[in-house]
Amino acid sequence: MQNFNILIIGAGIAGLTFANLLKREGVNFRIIEKETSDTFNNSGYMLGLLPLGGRVLTELDLEKEYFDQSIEMTDYEIHKENGKLNKAYSLNFINKNYGSYRGIERKKLVEILIDGIEKAQILFGITANEIRQIDNLANVTFSDGKKESFDLVIVADGIHSETRKLLWNEKEYSYRDTNWGGWVGWLENQEMATYKEYWGASSFMGLYPVKNKVGVFLGGPNESVKKQGLYNFAKKIQNEILPEFDLIHKALDVLASTENPFYWEFHDCRTNDWNKGNVILLGDAACGFLPTAGVGASMAMDSASALVDELSRTDKEHLEYGIKMYLKRQKKRVETAQEDSRKLGDLMFVKSNLIAGIRDYAVRFYSIKQLAKNISKTMEG
Numbered sequence: 001m002q003n004f005n006i007l008i009i010g011a012g013i014a015g016l017t018f019a020n021l022l023k024r025e026g027v028n029f030r031i032i033e034k035e036t037s038d039t040f041n042n043s044g045y046m047l048g049l050l051p052l053g054g055r056v057l058t059e060l061d062l063e064k065e066y067f068d069q070s071i072e073m074t075d076y077e078i079h080k081e082n083g084k085l086n087k088a089y090s091l092n093f094i095n096k097n098y099g100s101y102r103g104i105e106r107k108k109l110v111e112i113l114i115d116g117i118e119k120a121q122i123l124f125g126i127t128a129n130e131i132r133q134i135d136n137l138a139n140v141t142f143s144d145g146k147k148e149s150f151d152l153v154i155v156a157d158g159i160h161s162e163t164r165k166l167l168w169n170e171k172e173y174s175y176r177d178t179n180w181g182g183w184v185g186w187l188e189n190q191e192m193a194t195y196k197e198y199w200g201a202s203s204f205m206g207l208y209p210v211k212n213k214v215g216v217f218l219g220g221p222n223e224s225v226k227k228q229g230l231y232n233f234a235k236k237i238q239n240e241i242l243p244e245f246d247l248i249h250k251a252l253d254v255l256a257s258t259e260n261p262f263y264w265e266f267h268d269c270r271t272n273d274w275n276k277g278n279v280i281l282l283g284d285a286a287c288g289f290l291p292t293a294g295v296g297a298s299m300a301m302d303s304a305s306a307l308v309d310e311l312s313r314t315d316k317e318h319l320e321y322g323i324k325m326y327l328k329r330q331k332k333r334v335e336t337a338q339e340d341s342r343k344l345g346d347l348m349f350v351k352s353n354l355i356a357g358i359r360d361y362a363v364r365f366y367s368i369k370q371l372a373k374n375i376s377k378t379m380e381g
């Protein structure tokens with residue numbers, strides 16, 4: 001891989017992790033990023049990062065920076081929509097057996113990954129307009145009209161990948177829409193180590209801790225919550241919540257008064273083939289996740305690490321074999337985790353009161369052993 005010339009499209013979690021790993025291997029790369037340097041990394045949301053991702057930061061010697069900017073999550077609680085606790089799980093089996101499960105702002109994680117490479121290697125405000133594969137090269141025409149040939153192109157431009165459309169037709173990938181979504185905001189100056197969810201009928205809330213603050217999510221079926229608007233929907237939900245649950249009232253007050261909050265639509269995406277010759281999809285562009293398993297970012301980092309590992313044993317002549325080995329190692333693992341997040345979505349995104357009641361009852365019998373088994377399946381692949 002040492003003499004490869006590599007283009008990475010997208011300076012998100014997958015692209016930047018891949019770039020850091022290449023730098024460590026001493027390989028030439030360039031990154032193009034659609035956002036300009038003024039608009040890049042401005043919007044922030046919270047990430048729960050399983051040790052799948054944390055281990056890659058350890059591999060990159062960035063563990064100290066990561067730990068400094070994040071907090072360990074020790075517990076997971078599922079509440080009813082009135083705020084009462086329905087079921088609590090300790091997450092210490094993850095922290096003890098696999099590595100620290102941490103909450104971090106996406107913005108901070110991107111900063112850590114950017115610091116690991118030279119920013120000059122990123123061309124901001126540039127996209128790819130055309131990719132033509134001739135012989136063993138990918139010839140790329142950029143949005144500024146310049147052209148260049150690469151041995152390998154990594155497409156890491158996220159779940160709504162525009163670059164994928166250059167080589168993949170619409171029948172080759174599909175989105176799965178839950179028709180749910182919601183708003184994301186922040187509760188500042190709040191320390192906690194428990195991530196809390198509130199599963200209702202036609203509503204879903206989450207409090208996700210990061211360092212010194214808590215990410216707040218409130219959502220439901222797109223059509224109905226968008227019609228009500230954030231303020232009215234938040235007030236309606238607050239009426240259901242018992243007055244003694246201060247924290248959630250505070251969080252909803254803050255979210256309701258957030259200007260231009262980010263609206264997150266809950267769909268995922270699957271692409272049949274992750275590569276076309278020497279153009280490879282990575283991260284959400286290959287397989288995007290629903291939020292339910294909180295695994296998209298760490299899986300993207302895990303895939304970046306597996307890909308560099310396989311490529312590091314490959315020369316130009318045997319690139320096809322190297323890519324094949326990567327796909328064999330990673331694709332099923334990622335798609336299995338995606339299946340699990342879909343099943344969890346069916347449980348969480350419920351409209352009727354009756355079904356939500358049955359679900360809430362059943363959740364009480366979902367043991368820590370079963371949770372641990374599912375997480376171990378994701379961690380161990």
Ligand SMILES: Cc1cc2nc3c(=O)[nH]c(=O)nc-3n(C[C@H](O)[C@H](O)[C@H](O)COP(=O)(O)OP(=O)(O)OC[C@H]3O[C@@H](n4cnc5c(N)ncnc54)[C@H](O)[C@@H]3O)c2cc1C
Binds near residue numbers: 045159285
């Ligand atoms: C609100 C929210 C909460 C989430 N919470 C969690 C969580 O708790 N845990 C978890 O693991 N995951 C979570 N995720 C998912 C996680 O953010 C993604 O799985 C992860 O960011 C995927 O990384 P990526 O690099 O593939 O894509 P992204 O991180 O989305 O990066 C894509 C990059 O490509 C750039 N780009 C876009 N189009 C182009 C183009 N045409 N040309 C060049 N560049 C382009 C974008 O500007 C961006 O910089 C969450 C997502 C959201 C929205």
